[in-house]
Amino acid sequence: MTVPLSRRRLLTRAAALGGLLAVSGPLAACSRTEVGTGAPAGDADLLAKLRKQGHVRVGFAGEAPYGFQDGSELAGEAPTLHREIFKALGIGELKPTLTEFGALIPGLLAGRFDVVSAGMAITPERCAKVIFSEPEFVSPTALMVRKGNPKGLTDLRSCAAKGVRVGVLTAAVETSYAKEAGVRDPAVVSLAKQQDGLDALLAGRIDAFALTGISLRWLARTNEGAAVEVLDPFVPVVKGVEQYSPGGAVFRPGATSLRDAFNAELAKITGDPARYVGLIGKYGFTDREVPPRTLRTAELCKA
Incomplete structure (x- = not known):
């Protein structure tokens, strides 16, 4: 894709x-x-x-x-x-x-x-x-991070706690998930397409890229050899409701x-x-x- x-x-x-x-x-x-x-x-x-x-x-x-x-x-x-x-x-x-x-x-x-x-x-x-x-x-959400997970992230709440920059697709639901978890502008970085997220991660412009685990695993597969990894998926909660x-x-x-x-x-x-x-x-x-x-x-x- x-x-x-x-x-x-x-x-x-x-x-x-x-x-x-x-x-x-x-x-x-x-x-x-x-x-x-x-x-x-x-x-x-x-x-x-x-x-x-x-x-x-x-x-x-x-x-x-x-x-x-x-x-x-x-x-x-x-x-x-x-x-x-x-x-x-x-x-x-x-x-x-x-x-x-x-x-x-x-x-x-x-x-x-x-x-x-x-x-x-x-x-x-x-x-x-x-x-x-x-x-x-x-489609549980996941994070793509640089190889080795240098920031020690697990989910969006950990991103908020550590004050890292999180990439999201423009107009995607991960924007609201990140903000609900406590990640605040300008740490929420909008990106036009999935490949932009991986590229921004490798360039150090973001520390994590949030999307569904399905899409991130496919992105990693189509960029074989890139120094990234996809963390275990998690289910975001918005206003007490799990977002599947x-x-x-x-x-x-x-x-x-x-x-x-x-x-x-x-x-x-x-x-x-x-x-x-x-x-x-x-x-x-x-x-x-x-x-x-x-x-x-x-x-x-x-x-």
Whole structure:
């Protein structure tokens, strides 16, 4: 990903849709739609339809390690989990469409694809428009520091206690996490993109770079040999609430049968940490990213 700014979860995205870029196969036109919504009719029977046709159309945003094109292959956390799940449901192929992040939900609702496969954050605002699977992962925050951790840091509170400079992505939630932990301006340093954080760390302009452990491990991997390390993740607390930043698959509101079948297979994977890490460990996911059984989408969707 230059590693594209994460997230679906971390950043407030612009509403502009931009163009849609098909990666493989033509975009099927919707011949039947629900009155007043533009969404395809018959979503209640979507699972049966997908089994019959043997493929599912997935939208993704080209953000490693969540969903991206690796040569000719659709790779990343979400496509890997989704391929496993849909195969278990009798649907053997993912047909991908690369889309601007802000266009994923509009494209889903318009019927350009059947599922969003992009590790999208589960938020109340999005739940008002679409339905989510149960969490596929949680995203504990971590710190990237110089090799050897010379400042002896562990989390954002330790950064505040030691008065160090903390790099965060512009408009990312880590800004509020750092300030909640007691790190004050000008010790909170905004950076444009993930690579800038690693470069600022090596140049001594910051002492720690705060982001999700997932993204930092991927950044370290794509800068192999750089004199940095990623510390153990931690879960920030804001106003007494633990900030897990969970993500999941996204479906149209009428596709509850497909969502429920998906959830049943997803639970078999998240309930087996060894299998979970075996599938997506190469993308930087560990057993720390396995969602707690008590973390449910219905609660996350509450405003």
